[in-house]
Amino acid sequence: MNDSSSRALLEKLIGFATVSRDSNLEMIAFIRDFLEQHGVESKLFYNDARTKANLFATIGPHDRGGIVLSGHTDVVPVDGQAWTVEPFRMSEHEGRLYGRGAADMKGFIASVLAAVPHFAGRDLRLPVHLAFSYDEEVGCLGVRPMLAELEKRPHKPLLCLIGEPTELKPVLGHKGKLAMRCHVKGAACHSAYAPYGVNAIQYAARLINRLEVIGEQLAHPQHHDERFDPPYSTVQTGVIRGGRALNIVPEECEFDFEVRALPGFDANEVAHHLQDYAEAELVPRMRAVKPDTGIRLQALSAYPGLATSPESEAARLLAQLCGSNEFGTVAFGTEGGLFDQAGIPAVVCGPGSMDQGHKPDEFVTVEQLNACDAMLKRLADHLAQ
Ligand SMILES: [Zn+2]
Structure with missing residues (x-):
């Protein structure tokens, strides 16, 4: 297995104990270095204490809107939970990859990073943007300064895909x-x-x-x-x-x-x-x-809540990517409502299930991770057309 497979990357990401109360800078530095190796430049947005940062990067043309792939780098604590495996060291058992954040939502980030060579190696008609935030689990706080800048851009992204765990089903709303x-x-x-x-x-x-x-x-x-x-x-x-x-x-x-x-x-x-x-x-x-x-x-x-119209361009593209137009909603919140407020239509679709999120022995299946890799390859095809 090579170092840039989604599985190997997930193992690396789970190793960073990015509980919301702690720094995420080691993980951000790893992602920045990884992107740099593929010729992709990152922009970091620090918090006031400079202990945490958001990362934003663009692959493809800079003068067009494109699509944002969004994930949060922080995870909820493991204190007081009865884990039977090490939470911050990935382990595999019967097709499941265990570790804090495996489902919520380092699995998605790992899959996005694994797709970077596919995006970077093609002549993209529309760009793909990576937006990785901090402090999502404590009220979607960290992403706000990054969004404030996106909002001011002359070429606003056409769509934001939030990779929170939906078992890769297309989701258009939450409260x-x-x-x-x-x-x-x-x-x-x-x-x-x-x-x-x-x-x-x-x-x-x-x-x-x-x-x-x-x-x-x-x-x-x-x-x-x-x-x-x-x-x-x-x-x-x-x-x-x-x-x-x-x-x-x-x-x-x-x-x-x-x-x-x-x-x-x-x-x-x-x-x-x-x-x-x-x-x-x-x-x-x-x-x-x-x-x-x-x-x-x-x-x-x-x-804010999110209710993207099933008739929208964003919904049509999501249906195409995940091969289903049976749109649903989720009970948990995401940063999608904030993107939507900033004028960037948002949808939610990511690997794993929130049934495992925030719980001990959190996992994502290898099958879900592979399916997410395949979805992002379809996205690369779409952006290159
Ligand atoms: Zn989450």
Whole structure:
């Protein structure tokens, strides 16, 4: 097996422990060197601390739009997971290649790198761009500066293919997400005098109830979009902290909630609605007891949904590449919504399954990796025509 097969490259990539909280620079340097060996120049976009970077590279003519192949270099942690194989050393068993990131999504990046000689060795009519990001797993944060530059280009890419694991099935959409934290500041006192304090937990409970009511409204059949599962936008409270002892009226309570929004629904509406409710109904009552109390909302992270039209040029090309026009959606988010927002239509299709992503003993099958190699060769043919 040669060093530039997708299998050998995946083994190399899994060896870089690029958990989102750590640096990805060793992996980026490896990719940059690999591309350089094939005569392809890379541009790096660093974070402020210069501990992480995005990599962008173009193969083919620079004065035309072309197609972006996009992947994130970071992986989720393995802490507390019961792995039976080494997470950061690839192993093979019964046609499966194991290691953190094998499915999500170093398998795709390995396949893209393995295709570089095919792209570089041909006279491409349209260019292919490689866009490898950091900090995707912590809210699609890293890709944004790279996108800001792409957006300004005179020749915008025609399409972005996000290689998140879909078992190479063509996917045109996913929901967007907004994650928020709500801080409730009450006023403490001895619990025997509870009415003289402002109970932060009880006010938080009212807000959480309100979110549930909003969620029920969003689930109304008139808002359904059957392409998604569940077919409506959802609201969920996932973390709550507050209180010190049963005999103290709690002064502080904070909780985190998220909105999973159908494409086209602005998740911020939920936050605005909650804010209005807090200001109209709750804060005046809190302040009537103690003036320096209140409720504050803070956005933690957000990414937009994606709903590329099945009638679009992007969808037609995707169908051609993966040999199927049975378009689906996925439950997880991708950077695709951000590309779409930047005016670059996005689709999702990559090797492996998200059933394995984020779990112990993550794997991608050799068969999927080979099929992805074949898909990228079809793309090279298409771009050379
Ligand atoms: Zn991913």
